[in-house]
Amino acid sequence: MYGLRRTGSVAADTVDRSGEAAGGNNRRRDVLLLARATVGLGIVLAQLIFVLTVHLSSCCRVRYFAWAPNDYSVDYRINAMVNGRTLTSSEVLNRYRLSQVGFYQDPVERLEDLLQRRETAYGRKDHVIIILKYELNGRPSAEWRWSNE
Numbered sequence: 269m270y271g272l273r274r275t276g277s278v279a280a281d282t283v284d285r286s287g288e289a290a291g292g293n294n295r296r297r298d299v300l301l302l303a304r305a306t307v308g309l310g311i312v313l314a315q316l317i318f319v320l321t322v323h324l325s326s327c328c329r330v331r332y333f334a335w336a337p338n339d340y341s342v343d344y345r346i347n348a349m350v351n352g353r354t355l356t357s358s359e360v361l362n363r364y365r366l367s368q369v370g371f372y373q374d375p376v377e378r379l380e381d382l383l384q385r386r387e388t389a390y391g392r393k394d395h396v397i398i399i400l401k402y403e404l405n406g407r408p409s410a411e412w413r414w415s416n417e
Contacts, residue, residue, distance in 0.1 A: 340372070340375050340376070340405065341373065341405050341406070342374070342379065342403070342404055342405075343370075343371055343372075344376075345402070346364065346366065346368050346400055347368075347401070348364075348397070348398050350363075350394050350396050351394055351395050363391075364383060366379075376402055376412070379400065379402070380400060383398050384398075384414055392416070394416075397414075397415045397417070398413065399413050400412040
């Protein structure tokens with residue numbers, strides 16, 4: 269049953285369980301190691317599939333690549349003209365939920381998209397011209413213009 273070993277005398281009959289027990293422990297340890305590795309690999313693969321599905325799907329119209337959070341530094345100024353009248357600082361704040369002059373920590377394209385989406389969603393009946401002046405990460409000033417005319 270457990271690998272009985274005869275040594276020649278009845279008194280010396282011993283059960284050699286050390287070899288079998290060690291082999292059994294090794295097999296059990298190998299099975300547990302394999303199970304843990306399989307579960308770990310399954311979790312990593314599930315995360316990879318989730319990330320790829322989200323980023324490659326068409327669920328979201330706009331995606332911006334950023335390898336780390338807050339790796340953009342955008343100083344901006346929003347000048348908006350609605351129906352021929354320039355908006356004041358408080359009107360810009362009310363309309364876009366952004367200060368007229370401020371600091372933004374995401375890609376400037378996200379800021380541009382936010383302004384454009386607000387106007388295409390809520391300001392369709394207005395004649396709007398937006399001028400966004402910004403400095404990205406201390407580089408020279410740049411300008412973005414958008415109009416629904």
